[in-house]
Every structure is written in C-alpha cells, then in structure tokens.
Amino acid sequence: MGQLFSKKNKEVFSAPLGIDNPVTVQVLGICSALAVTAKLEPAIVMGLSVTVITAFANVVISLLRKTIPNRIRIIVQLVVVAALVTIVSEILKAFAYDVSVQLSVYVGLIITNCILMGRLEAFAMQNGPWESFLDGVGNGLGYAKILVIVAFFRELFGSGTLLGFNILNYEPIRNIGYVNNGLMLMPPMALIIVACIIWYQRARHKELQEESN
Amino acid sequence: MKALRNYLDKIKPNFEEGGKFHAFQSVFDGFETFLFVPSKTAKTGTHIHDAIDSKRIMSIVVISLVPALLFGMYNVGYQHFRATNTTGSFIEMFAYGFLAVLPKIIVSYVVGLGIEFVVAQWKKEEIQEGFLVSGILIPMIVPVDCPLWILAVATAFSVIFAKEVFGGTGMNIFNVALITRAFLFFAYPTKMSGDAVWVSGDSIFGLGQSVDGLTVATPLGQAATTGSVPAFNMDMITGLIPGSIGETSVIAILIGAVILLWTGVASWKTMISVFVGGAFMAWVFNAIGMENNTMAQMPWYEHLVLGGFCFGAVFMATDPVTSARTERGKYIFGFLIGVMAIVIRVLNPGYPEGMMLAILLMNIFAPLIDYCVVQGNISRREKRAIKSNQ
Numbered sequence: 001m002g003q004l005f006s007k008k009n010k011e012v013f014s015a016p017l018g019i020d021n022p023v024t025v026q027v028l029g030i031c032s033a034l035a036v037t038a039k040l041e042p043a044i045v046m047g048l049s050v051t052v053i054t055a056f057a058n059v060v061i062s063l064l065r066k067t068i069p070n071r072i073r074i075i076v077q078l079v080v081v082a083a084l085v086t087i088v089s090e091i092l093k094a095f096a097y098d099v100s101v102q103l104s105v106y107v108g109l110i111i112t113n114c115i116l117m118g119r120l121e122a123f124a125m126q127n128g129p130w131e132s133f134l135d136g137v138g139n140g141l142g143y144a145k146i147l148v149i150v151a152f153f154r155e156l157f158g159s160g161t162l163l164g165f166n167i168l169n170y171e172p173i174r175n176i177g178y179v180n181n182g183l184m185l186m187p188p189m190a191l192i193i194v195a196c197i198i199w200y201q202r203a204r205h206k207e208l209q210e211e212s213n
Numbered sequence: 214m215k216a217l218r219n220y221l222d223k224i225k226p227n228f229e230e231g232g233k234f235h236a237f238q239s240v241f242d243g244f245e246t247f248l249f250v251p252s253k254t255a256k257t258g259t260h261i262h263d264a265i266d267s268k269r270i271m272s273i274v275v276i277s278l279v280p281a282l283l284f285g286m287y288n289v290g291y292q293h294f295r296a297t298n299t300t301g302s303f304i305e306m307f308a309y310g311f312l313a314v315l316p317k318i319i320v321s322y323v324v325g326l327g328i329e330f331v332v333a334q335w336k337k338e339e340i341q342e343g344f345l346v347s348g349i350l351i352p353m354i355v356p357v358d359c360p361l362w363i364l365a366v367a368t369a370f371s372v373i374f375a376k377e378v379f380g381g382t383g384m385n386i387f388n389v390a391l392i393t394r395a396f397l398f399f400a401y402p403t404k405m406s407g408d409a410v411w412v413s414g415d416s417i418f419g420l421g422q423s424v425d426g427l428t429v430a431t432p433l434g435q436a437a438t439t440g441s442v443p444a445f446n447m448d449m450i451t452g453l454i455p456g457s458i459g460e461t462s463v464i465a466i467l468i469g470a471v472i473l474l475w476t477g478v479a480s481w482k483t484m485i486s487v488f489v490g491g492a493f494m495a496w497v498f499n500a501i502g503m504e505n506n507t508m509a510q511m512p513w514y515e516h517l518v519l520g521g522f523c524f525g526a527v528f529m530a531t532d533p534v535t536s537a538r539t540e541r542g543k544y545i546f547g548f549l550i551g552v553m554a555i556v557i558r559v560l561n562p563g564y565p566e567g568m569m570l571a572i573l574l575m576n577i578f579a580p581l582i583d584y585c586v587v588q589g590n591i592s593r594r595e596k597r598a599i600k601s602n603q
Contacts, residue, residue, distance in 0.1 A: 177360050183400035192374060
C-alpha cells in the first residue's frame with residue numbers, strides 16, 4: 001500500500017494541477033477551453049468527462065503498452081480513446097441531456113484533445129497502469145480546474161449567474177446601472193482570462209519564466 | 214517659468230532615492246518632463262537630439278484635438294436641446310455639453326494615468342506619456358450616454374491588455390483608444406450602438422430637460438435600418454448631427470488635420486490614402502448599385518463625411534506607433550483602411566460603422582506591409598547592383 005502512494009506517485013498526480021498544468025504551462029487543449037466555458041455547468045461536465053477519459057485511456061494503453069507494435073501505436077491509442085469518448089457521450093445523452101446539447105460537438109472532439117494524446121504518448125506508453133491512472137486523473141483535473149476558473153468569471157460577469165442561479169440580475173443592481181459584459185460570452189475573453197491565469201502563475205513561480213535574452 | 218523651475222528644483226530632492234516621497238518619484242518625473250525639456254543627456258556614443266521629443270509630439274496632437282472636442286461639447290448640448298424641443302442660447306448648449314463631457318475626460322485620464330503611474334513606479338521606469346493622447350481620444354469616440362463606470366472598465370482593460378502587456382508606449386500593436394472603443398462595442402452593445410445612446414436625455418445641474426427613452430438615430434444608423442439614404446446637407450459638414458462626441462464635425466477635424474500636417478506630426482500620405490481608399494470603394498459600390506442595400510447606394514462623399522471616417526482618418530490611422538512606418542507602406546496602409554471601412558459598412562448588416570474595425574484590422578497588418586516594402590526595396594537594389602556589375 002505504501003508504494004501506491006509513494007512520493008513519486010504523488011508528484012505524478014499533483015504536478016499537472018500546479019506547475020505542470022496541461023493548459024497554462026503546456027498550453028494544450030486551448031480550443032475546448034474557449035468553446036465550453038461560457039457557462040459553469042458545461043465546463044464542469046467537460047472537465048469531468050476529460051478526466052474520466054484520460055484516466056481510463058491511460059490505464060488501457062498502459063496495460064497494452066508492451067504488445068502494441070510501435071508503428072501503429074497512434075491508431076491503437078485513437079481506437080481506445082474513441083471507444084471511451086463514445087461511452088461518455090452516450091452516458092451524457094442518457095443522464096444529462098441538456099448539458100450534452102450545450103456541449104454539442106465538443107464531447108466528440110475530446111478525441112482530438114491534445115492533452116489525451118500527449119499523456120498517452122508521453123506517459124502511458126512508458127509507465128505502469130497505476131502511475132498512468134494517477135497521471136490521467138491529475139491531468140484531467142488540471143484541465144478541469146482551469147476550465148472551471150475561466151467559466152466562473154465568464155458566467156458571473158457575462159450572464160450574471162452561476163450554475164444557472166441568479167447572482168447579479170436583480171433590480172437594485174440594475175438600477176445603479178450595472179450591465180452584464182457581453183464580451184465575456186465571446187471566446188476572445190476566455191483567451192484573455194486564460195492569459196491572466198498564466199500571467200499570475202508565472203509571476204508566482206519564477207522557475208516557469210524563460211530566460212529573457 | 215523661472216519661478217516654476219525654481220520650485221521644481223526645490224522639491225526635487227524629496228522624490229529622489231531616500232527622500233520622503235520616493236514612492237511618487239515617477240509621478241514627479243512625469244510632470245517635470247512634461248513642463249520642461251529634460252536636462253539629462255546620454256553620456257556615451259554620438260546622439261542627435263531633435264528639439265521635439267515624444268511629450269512635445271503628444272502635446273501637439275492634444276492641441277489639434279481641441280477644436281473637435283470643443284465642437285463636440287457644443288454639439289452634445291445642441292442635440293439635447295433640439296431633441297427635447299427646448300430653446301437654449303449658445304452658452305447654455307455649450308455649458309450643457311461641457312458638463313456632460315467633462316466627467317468622461319476626467320474618468321479616462323484618472324483611470325489610464327493611474328495605471329500608467331502604478332506600472333511606471335513598479336517597473337522603476339519613467340512615466341510614459343502615450344496616454345496623454347489616448348486619454349483625450351477615448352471620451353471623443355464614445356456616445357454621450359456611455360456610463361462612466363463602463364468607460365472606466367474599458368479604459369483599464371485597454372491600457373493593461375493593449376498597451377502595458379506589450380511593453381508600454383511605443384510597443385503597442387493596436388491603437389489604445391480604439392481598443393477601448395472595441396471593448397465597449399462588443400461588451401456593452403446596448404450602451405454603444407442603437408438609437409438610444411447618441412443624445413443625452415438627462416438634465417445636468419438644471420440645464421436642459423430630463424426626458425425618458427429619448428431615441429435619435431445617427432445618419433448612418435438611419436441608412437442601415439430605415440432603408441433610405443439621408444439627403445446630403447450642410448449639417449453633415451459642420452457636424453450638427455448625432456454621433457460620438459468628437460467625430461461629427463468635418464470642419465473641426467480638418468482644423469486638427471491642418472495643425473497635425475503643418476507641424477509634421479502626422480503623415481499626409483496615410484491621411485490622403487484613407488480618403489482615397491474610402492472614396493474608391495464607395496464609388497465601386499455605387500457603380501454596382503446593390504438593390505436593397507442602402508449603404509451601397511449612399512454617395513461616396515456622404516460616406517466620407519458621416520460617422521467616424523474623418524476622425525479615424527485624421528487622428529487614428531496616422532498614429533505613428535500602430536501605422537505603417539515605411540513611406541510607401543503608408544499609402545498601402547491608408548488605402549486599405551479606407552477600403553475596409555466602406556466594405557464593413559456596406560456588406561455587414563450588423564455594424565453601420567466600420568472605421569474602428571478597419572483601423573484595428575490594418576494595425577495587425579502594418580508590420581507585414583512594412584516588411585514587404587523593405588524586402589521589395591532590398592531585392593530591387595540587389596538586382597540593380599547585379600545589373601551594373603555585368
């Protein structure tokens with residue numbers, strides 16, 4: 001049991017949440033981060049879906065890693081990911097239809113999410129199933145974390161709600177002249193918020209800053 | 214002048230390293246160099262100093278904006294009194310407009326310069342003077358009904374994200390004032406476009422009348438929505454039409470243009486080519502004559518005098534930081550701005566005005582235009598050299 005949560009394994013899990021975040025440090029998965037973050041609810045569902053898919057795809061590929069011929073590994077990875085995405089998509093349609101409609105093609109497009117292929121290639125092909133599982137969960141949650149932060153600001157200032165609950169759309173607030181910011185609902189603002197998170201993170205962690213020349 | 218200089222010298226030690234107001238050193242330095250040409254000179258190497266530094270250039274641009282600003286204030290009052298059917302003297306109209314516009318100028322300067330001061334102090338740099346012009350441009354390109362807090366948010370956004378993140382004055386890719394307007398336009402469309410924002414319906418300190426739900430369309434807005442081209446009249450030249458505060462009067466803008474060109478601050482090449490490009494594209498659309506598209510049927514001279522076309526051509530397109538810097542590049546840059554502005558006006562039903570988006574779009578391409586011009590020049594000279602060697 002002690003080995004399961006060794007120091008190295010803990011780091012495999014926690015690094016993607018912090019200083020090796022897939023979105024803010026590796027700058028992967030940006031396009032879905034722009035597309036699904038206008039509201040908090042789809043962002044959470046999207047984050048969880050990616051977490052589940054990354055975790056299980058990592059486990060499956062890790063188990064198969066010694067039998068996959070090197071030349072066709074990408075296609076094998078794609079088949080595994082596609083199968084998992086289909087399962088998640090069907091589950092969403094069955095139990096969370098509204099969110100699934102809001103997410104539209106972006107659930108299917110998880111197949112092309114760079115984080116997934118990146119983790120399979122860089123981690124699951126070289127490591128055991130348990131480490132791969134932790135790595136997948138860590139990266140998925142790191143992605144979900146950024147999505148939730150971005151969606152929080154976009155929904156709060158763009159629509160004045162959070163998870164659909166009314167926060168700012170009340171008469172007294174309107175009467176003093178408050179108006180929701182329409183730009184927040186457009187993708188450019190998601191990019192600017194992601195940029196702000198990156199800015200903050202780099203200001204805090206000096207080791208992330210490149211040498212300026 | 215002498216007394217002022219002596220006073221500044223007297224208080225200067227307070228702001229230097231170890232002085233009690235060291236935290237405001239950049240503020241002091243900013244004011245001192247604004248009032249007097251700095252006495253510091255470079256110690257090494259050979260330098261040629263022009264008498265005119267960037268603070269002096271900025272002051273000239275601000276002076277050239279004054280006629281349009283004063284007329285804009287008068288026009289704000291004039292439109293209000295006309296729309297509410299009250300009579301007022303010239304003084305009353307001007308006072309009304311002055312009181313309506315002044316808070317916007319203050320907000321824009323306080324927010325913008327505040328951020329500049331903080332950043333300068335933080336990075337231990339001199340205060341950069343670029344905001345002097347942006348600060349006066351911002352209130353001039355918004356409708357009179359734009360709320361102050363929204364203006365403050367937009368100014369802060371554009372100073373931080375269009376300027377400071379790129380490295381401050383002189384490093385920005387986009388015109389800061391136009392980014393402010395673009396932010397307002399996309400973030401708060403109800404406060405920036407439509408019919409309800411162009412004429413103020415409030416009474417200010419007892420001047421004017423308070424009217425609810427006052428709607429007046431700009432001539433361009435009329436053309437886009439009602440489907441009839443407004444007839445050309447003198448008000449379009451003098452500027453007694455509804456619109457953003459500083460953009461309406463062609464005459465006042467022309468006075469500014471003369472000042473800019475006479476002092477050599479702005480490039481006549483950019484300015485002329487914007488007008489040529491706009492006239493050309495509008496003429497093309499006139500010639501095609503699309504049915505059901507009023508904007509295409511609007512005569513080319515009306516396109517040039519309405520909306521922000523003149524203001525953009527004279528004060529925005531010629532911005533020395535964001536426009537093309539090669540001489541041939543200026544022609545291309547200006548011409549494409551004019552063309553794009555008319556294309557957006559005519560072909561995009563959502564936006565009756567296209568000047569802002571056209572200039573921002575061409576700002577992106579300015580470095581590319583410069584690169585092509587420079588490379589073209591290099592290859593031409595190379596060919597000539599090879600030819601003469603044979």
